[in-house]
Amino acid sequence: MDHVRNVERIFGDEYGILTFTGENIRRRLSPAALKRLEQTIQYSEPLDEAISDEVAAAMKDWAVENGCTHYCHWFQPLTGATAEKHDSFLNMDGEGGVIAEFSGEMLIRSEPDASSFPTGSIRDTWEARGYTAWDPTSPAFISINGGERTLCIPTAFVSWTGESLDQKTPLLRSIDALSIQAMRILHLFGTDKGVHRVQTTLGCEQEYFLLDADNYQARPDLRMCGRTLIGCDAPKGHQLDDHYFGSIPAKVLSYMADAEARLYALGIPAKTRHNEVAPQQFELAPLFEGTNLACDHQMQTMSVLRNTARDHGLVCLLHEKPFAGINGSGKHNNWSLVTDTGHNLLNPNDGGPGHLQFLTFVCAVVKGLDKNADLLRATVASAGNDHRLGANEAPPAILSIYTGAELERVLANLEAGELSDFEHTTRLDLGTTAMPKLERHPGDRNRTSPFAFIGNRFEFRAVGSTAVPAWPNAVLNTIVAEALDEIATQMESSLTDDMTKEARSHAIIEVLRSVYSEHKRVVFNGDNYSEAWQEEAKKRGLPNLKGCAESFPVMGSRKARDLFSKYGVLSEAELEARLMVLYETYAQVMQIEARTLLRMVNTMVIPAAIRHQAEVAEAIAATDAAGVDPAAVRGRLTDLTARITDLEVACLEVESILDNLPEDDEETTRKIQDKMIPAMNKVRLNSDAIESILPDDLWPLPTYLDLLF
Numbered sequence: 279m280d281h282v283r284n285v286e287r288i289f290g291d292e293y294g295i296l297t298f299t300g301e302n303i304r305r306r307l308s309p310a311a312l313k314r315l316e317q318t319i320q321y322s323e324p325l326d327e328a329i330s331d332e333v334a335a336a337m338k339d340w341a342v343e344n345g346c347t348h349y350c351h352w353f354q355p356l357t358g359a360t361a362e363k364h365d366s367f368l369n370m371d372g373e374g375g376v377i378a379e380f381s382g383e384m385l386i387r388s389e390p391d392a393s394s395f396p397t398g399s400i401r402d403t404w405e406a407r408g409y410t411a412w413d414p415t416s417p418a419f420i421s422i423n424g425g426e427r428t429l430c431i432p433t434a435f436v437s438w439t440g441e442s443l444d445q446k447t448p449l450l451r452s453i454d455a456l457s458i459q460a461m462r463i464l465h466l467f468g469t470d471k472g473v474h475r476v477q478t479t480l481g482c483e484q485e486y487f488l489l490d491a492d493n494y495q496a497r498p499d500l501r502m503c504g505r506t507l508i509g510c511d512a513p514k515g516h517q518l519d520d521h522y523f524g525s526i527p528a529k530v531l532s533y534m535a536d537a538e539a540r541l542y543a544l545g546i547p548a549k550t551r552h553n554e555v556a557p558q559q560f561e562l563a564p565l566f567e568g569t570n571l572a573c574d575h576q577m578q579t580m581s582v583l584r585n586t587a588r589d590h591g592l593v594c595l596l597h598e599k600p601f602a603g604i605n606g607s608g609k610h611n612n613w614s615l616v617t618d619t620g621h622n623l624l625n626p627n628d629g630g631p632g633h634l635q636f637l638t639f640v641c642a643v644v645k646g647l648d649k650n651a652d653l654l655r656a657t658v659a660s661a662g663n664d665h666r667l668g669a670n671e672a673p674p675a676i677l678s679i680y681t682g683a684e685l686e687r688v689l690a691n692l693e694a695g696e697l698s699d700f701e702h703t704t705r706l707d708l709g710t711t712a713m714p715k716l717e718r719h720p721g722d723r724n725r726t727s728p729f730a731f732i733g734n735r736f737e738f739r740a741v742g743s744t745a746v747p748a749w750p751n752a753v754l755n756t757i758v759a760e761a762l763d764e765i766a767t768q769m770e771s772s773l774t775d776d777m778t779k780e781a782r783s784h785a786i787i788e789v790l791r792s793v794y795s796e797h798k799r800v801v802f803n804g805d806n807y808s809e810a811w812q813e814e815a816k817k818r819g820l821p822n823l824k825g826c827a828e829s830f831p832v833m834g835s836r837k838a839r840d841l842f843s844k845y846g847v848l849s850e851a852e853l854e855a856r857l858m859v860l861y862e863t864y865a866q867v868m869q870i871e872a873r874t875l876l877r878m879v880n881t882m883v884i885p886a887a888i889r890h891q892a893e894v895a896e897a898i899a900a901t902d903a904a905g906v907d908p909a910a911v912r913g914r915l916t917d918l919t920a921r922i923t924d925l926e927v928a929c930l931e932v933e934s935i936l937d938n939l940p941e942d943d944e945e946t947t948r949k950i951q952d953k954m955i956p957a958m959n960k961v962r963l964n965s966d967a968i969e970s971i972l973p974d975d976l977w978p979l980p981t982y983l984d985l986l987f
Contacts, residue, residue, distance in 0.1 A: 330382025398855025
């Protein structure tokens with residue numbers, strides 16, 4: 279994290295350096311305490327509590343020097359957001375005065391109320407005790423909100439019973455589980471010398487929309503739901519592809535620069551910014567980091583994007599599908615495996631044992647995804663992402679792996695029992711001496727693939743833009759850990775100490791050949807949007823979980839319970855709790871959307887339509903009285919009246935479904951998906967038809983034209 283040292287030189291001192299890392303730690307701790315803390319951070323060794331008071335005092339001094347009067351344990355409950363409870367550094371000194379105090383105990387543990395967060399029945403409402411526990415591997419940071427500065431300490435959140443109530447704890451457990459199994463593979467190849475552990479790395483691309491704040495405030499659906507529930511298409515969407523990678527508008531560029539300055543001050547390595555496909559849609563992409571830190575940084579990034587927008591008279595929308603008919607937003611999850619010595623295990627090697635080791639990890643990913651595609655699909659299921667998956671900018675609900683042509687060739691040869699080198703690059707001649715020859719990657723990209731190999735990592739494209747990335751990555755780590763475990767066990771039983779190098783390589787190739795042959799059905803290098811792939815996937819037996827009603831039950835399966843319990847990632851009770859929270863969250867989100875839709879239609883759309891109906895009726899009467907046949911206008915009135923009637927009938931259908939939802943969570947989700955959403959779509963269809971014929975001065979809401987252009 280030393281890259282933050284030059285933040286003030288690059289961006290000025292408006293924000294300063296807001297992370298307790300690098301020089302901030304080194305110049306404040308004794309050599310002994312610094313060494314113990316670095317061992318915990320770098321090698322995940324148990325925290326030496328003896329140094330906690332010294333670390334806490336140094337952290338407090340740094341925070342106070344930077345204007346903080348309060349601190350908080352910052353954590354990620356099962357709400358999909360972050361949480362914090364602020365406490366002052368002030369304490370009584372025993373002599374009638376006050377002092378600034380922050381002890382090791384205060385640093386390591388805090389006690390927020392656990393009963394008011396989603397717990398999936400792990401805790402009853404009257405059982406309030408929960409604990410937050412310091413995560414020293416993720417640096418403390420200073421949050422600035424309205425000029426107030428607060429020291430935020432990343433923590434896990436657990437019940438008084440010790441069960442996880444958060445997103446961070448299972449992620450950390452999954453990283454440990456994956457490291458154990460990956461180290462077995464390294465040991466088999468003799469490449470584990472000097473390596474203490476293997477971790478996953480992550481880079482989360484974040485897509486978002488920016489809207490004018492006044493227009494946003496005038497739309498109840500945007501304020502309540504984060505997306506438009508009604509709205510006629512604008513004459514232009516993204517048909518011309520002229521917004522994508524276009525010149526960034528000056529106001530947006532000013533916002534981006536401000537957001538990046540705040541992110542760099544927090545040690546968040548924002549790298550890329552550009553216009554996305556849809557009008558008013560943009561993207562930010564960071565450099566890669568360890569997954570735990572990257573997930574914490576991603577949650578901070580979403581907060582910074584929202585808060586910075588307010589300071590620029592804008593609103594940042596992170597919903598997966600805020601506007602119908604145009605590009606939605608994702609959070610492309612770029613995932614890889616790296617040793618603590620810096621070696622990327624998913625980076626192809628030039629032949630030899632390193633190449634065979636690379637293929638072992640690739641085969642583990644193929645095996646893990648094939649065995650547990652349904653589980654990984656369930657991690658990205660949400661009310662918002664259901665609107666996006668399968669549309670033109672997002673992969674379909676069928677999870678498959680894109681390997682690219684070169685890796686596909688190498689794997690095909692492996693299945694035939696042959697080990698072939700990986701051709702890294704070729705030269706691309708542009709046909710003119712004025713331009714240099716370009717290095718061409720061995721494989722193209724496939725933007726329709728939900729899980730694509732792109733040179734040295736896999737890109738999980740199905741993750742939604744509002745997602746807490748810790749959850750899909752915890753599951754991804756776990757399913758790959760299981761695959762590595764099974765492959766390592768097969769190899770260990772096939773290898774002996776007295777084998778020659780050639781015999782050893784042959785035995786390993788036989789294991790991998792068998793693994794790939796058994797699980798290659800999940801590999802697909804074509805167009806994932808095509809109907810032909812839907813049919814082919816069905817023939818291959820790949821799961822096609824189209825929505826939350828199909829996806830959520832997978833998390834309650836015996837397979838899921840056994841998997842997470844075996845690798846210590848989630849107990850059966852913890853997994854059941856998450857499943858219950860998924861159901862409850864989906865039902866509550868959709869009921870809020872339905873009630874918001876009904877309110878908007880009944881109090882805004884229908885009254886406006888009736889006013890226009892009266893105006894048209896008066897015009898017909900006046901025209902008729904003048905002796906002119908008002909046939910054309912009468913047709914307009916007939917059409918409008920029919921639309922109003924159809925709209926009211928559709929609203930009654932939504933109301934009836936809302937009033938008669940089952941008590942069972944699974945049945946409720948199914949009824950919402952199969953009955954209520956289609957009924958809401960009928961409401962939208964009729965409302966949008968009315969919007970298309972109402973005079974602009976009568977329509978009570980900012981239109982898509984107003985919002986996006």
